[in-house]
Amino acid sequence: MSIITLESPFSTLPVLIAQHAIDRAEHPALIEDDQQMTYRQLDAEANRVAAALQRDGLKAGDAIAICGSNSINYAVLFVGALRAGLTVAPLAPSSSPESLLGMLADSASKLFFVDASVNKAIAGVRDRLSMPLLTLDNSGSERHFNDWLAEDGAQPAAVEITPEMTFNVIYSSGTTGEPKGIVQSHGMRWSHIQRGLTMGYGPDCRTLMSTPLYSNTTLVSFLPTIGLGGTVVIMAKFDAERYLKLAQENRITHTMLVPVQYQRIMARPDFDSYDLSSYMMKFSTSAPFHAELKADVIKRWPGGLVEFYGMTEGGGSCALAAHTYPDKLHTVGLPMEGHDMRVISEDGEELPRGEIGEVVGHSPAMMAGYLNKPEKTAEAEWFDSTGKRFIRTGDVGRFDEEGFLTLMDRRKDMIISGGFNVYPSDLEAELRKHPDLQDVTVVGVASTSWGETPVAYVVPFAGRSVDADQLQAWFNERVGKIQRLNRVIITDELPRSAIGKVLKRELRDQFQAEFGVLA
Structure with missing residues (x-):
């Protein structure tokens, strides 16, 4: 691969893949179960996709939507659509049929690609x-x-791709309202590929991908891997035991996991029996x-650990090299190079x-805006006194004297009880000290006396018995009056999104429906 290409102000993923097809034609680009696709094959299949899209009348700037589990076909379709200059709208299979219809209309997608599971789910619409x-x-x-693809050896018409052209539209989870289409450009994605060089991605890296391709979490790892000529090992669905077996068998060097995946992997009693010595870097976001x-991962899992903090919308991001700053594990790190982050009232x-x-x-790396929602875009922006544009995160936090950022909570999740701010993260940190609790979360629910009051949902370790009243009393003796829990609810599992976020709004709605307003 030409270093000049990577150092240029702008290039594209399809151009890099075409170059890999010449420089390292037989090197594996994608592996899924017993299937393997080399860069020569990936380049040829991407050409077939692009030619088929052009044959069907789609042109640069048009959009297609993809909704399904991770697969080689998914990756091929994504790359081929980009080669034709199209926008890709990767949609979450967990979305309701009505929500999918809304996102398809919003993105103006010309074709909709699904797998069997999604096809069944949308039968009614x-x-x-x-x-x-x-x-x-x-x-x-x-x-x-396979029947839709253009013939073997097909060559699409060349398309000039510019930095401002749309690479993808990623829809917000919709857990806080109507999903919003986050527009990300080829220029933004090019910066992600270039940044990969500083994270150890390269021709010899082997990335294990177990988070969904519709998520920016996955793309910021997937794109630099194939952009820089490495190998992606694809998991259609995450399973801790299978993850560890694949990691050992494929001598994985890089991975992106969400915290709940780390939790499940580290909790396995056989974790230490796996050979993970090939790992160079692990990421989380x-x-x-x-x-x-974090401390447990650093101690027991070879290779570095970097936590990223940021948003799909872009704006400022922080990175914590946890292996370098073991005394800063309570933070999300320092602003990344070239990122300006501030705290506002x-x-x-x-x-x-x-x-x-x-x-x-x-x-x-900032979104152009929310697709077809200028008012929502404006709400997400803040400008300093010089007119410099910032993206609002909706997160509450503070910078320490060394510049490390500590997050408190999402603004919408902060509890205002009796006029005082109560941060659920503080309460959750205290709850985690209880030896019988595997997972915890705290939400604010309506109260006639306090406006809002904290309620905890907890998941005990398997085989452990926890009494809700005793746990509440244990906790309330350890905190200030304003932080005391009004109720503890024991559950088998916390509701989470596909990338591991606890769905607090779902818990608040569930509590309201079951218990109404508390005194």
Whole structure:
């Protein structure tokens, strides 16, 4: 690979893959179970996708939508669409059929690719689709992906891709309202590939991908791996035991996992029996990563550990090299190079270090805006006194004197009880000290006396018996009056999104429906 290409102000993923097809034609690009695709094959298959899209009348700037589990076909389709200059809208299979219809309309997708599971889920709304439906895994009675592809050896018409052209539209989870389409450009993605060089990605890296391709969490690891000529080992669905077996068998060097995946992997009694010595770097993002768990990963899992803090919308990001700063595991690290991050008050005034406020950020990697939602875009922006544009994170935090960022909570999750701010993260940290609890979360629910009051949902370790009243009494003796729990609810599992975020709004709604307003 030419270093000049990577150091250039701009290039594209399809260009890099075409170059890999010449420089390292037989090197494996994608591995899934017993399937393997080399860079020569990936380049040829991407050409077939791009040619098929052009044959069907799609042109640069048009969009397609993909909804299904991770697979080689998914990756091939994604790359081929980019080669044709199209926008990719990767959608979450966990979305409701009505929500999928809304995202398809919002993205103006011309084709919709699904797998068998999604095809079955949307059966009730299939007659309302305004675009052709194709099955990515060649299942069902709809047109199959393999049959749709252009003939072997097909060459698409060349398309000039510029930095401002849209690479993908990623939809927010919708856990806090209607999903919003986050527009990300080829220029933004090019910066992610270039950044991969500083994270150890390269021709010899082997990345184990077990988070979904519709998530930015996955793409920031997937793209530098194939962009820099490495190998991606694909898991369609995460399973801790299978993850460890694949890691050992494939001599994995890199991975991106969300905290709940680390939790499940580290909890396995046979973890230490696996040979993970090939690991160079492990990454995490998307949800709170607790200091105790980070410490355990550093101690028992070879290779470095870097936690990223940021948003799909872009703006400022922090990185914590946990193996380098073991005394800062309670933080999410320092702003990354070229990232300007600040804390602002409720009225939009910048606050000094040590003060608690909303985190905002500016960087080269920022969304163009929310698709078709200029008012939502405006709400997400903050401008400093010079007119510099920042993205609001919605997170509450503070910078310490050394510049490390400590997060408190999402603004929407902060509990205001009797006029005082109560941070659920503080309460959750105290709850985790109980030896019988595997997982915990705290939400604020309506109270006639306090406005809001804290309620804890807890998951005991298997085989452990926990009494809710005794746990509540244990906790309330350890905290201040304002922080005391009104109730403890024991459950088998906390509801989480596909990338591991606890769905607190779902718990609040569930509590309201079951118990109403507390005194």
